[in-house]
Amino acid sequence: MGSPKFSEMRKLKQNDSHQLTRTVPVVRLSETRFSPRYMQSAPPPARLAEPHEHDFERAGLLLRVLAAPLRLQIVSVLCQGEKNVGELIAAAPTTQPNMSQHLKVLYEAQIIDRRREGVQMYYRIRNQRVVQFCEAFCALVDQQSEAAQHPRASTVAGADTARAKS
Secondary structure: OOOOOOOEEEEEEEEOOOEEEEEEEEOOHHHOOOOHHHHHHOOOOOOOOOOOHHHHHHHHHHHHHHOOHHHHHHHHHHOOOOEEHHHHHHHOOOOHHHHHHHHHHHHHOOOEEEEEEOOEEEEEEOOHHHHHHHHHHHHHHHHHHHHHHOOOHHHHHHHHHHHHHO
16 A cells, blocks of 8 residues: 655744754645545455365365364364373373374374474474464364354244244
8 A cells, every 4th residue: 555645745843942944744634545535546455366276175185184083182282382292192092003193194284293302202283373273163163062052042932932833
C-alpha cells in the first residue's frame, strides 16, 4: 500500500531558543485510506493460491499418518517438548518395537525430527504448524464431544414434540 498523495505543503515554525522552519505535508481526508474514493480504488485483498492436485494428495497422506490414535498421542506428548523413546513409552504405553515403528512413520512424514545423544534417540516436533494443527483438531474434537454429551435444549424439545405427535 503506497503512501497517500500530499496536496499541500505548509511551513511551520518551532519556537525554541532559535526559530526553525520546516516543511510539513498536509494530507486531506479525501486522500487517505479512510475515504470512500480511496477504498474504491484499492486493489482487492490477495487470495490464497488455488491448491493443486498434488497438494490434496500430500494433505491426504499427512492426515493418513495422523489417523492412528497412537501417533496422535505421540504427537500430543511431543508438543510438550523433546522426549526420548523411554519417556514416550511411559506417556503412551506400548511396546518398544511398536513405538519405534510409529516414530519411523512420523519421521518419514516429516512431522517429527530426531537427534542422537549417546545411545538415546530424542524426538521433537519438526514444525510449529503441526502443533497448531493438533491444538485446533483437539479443540474441534472436544467441542463435538461436549455437543454429543449435552444436546441443545431445542433439539431435545423438538424430539419430544415429534414423539408426542406420533
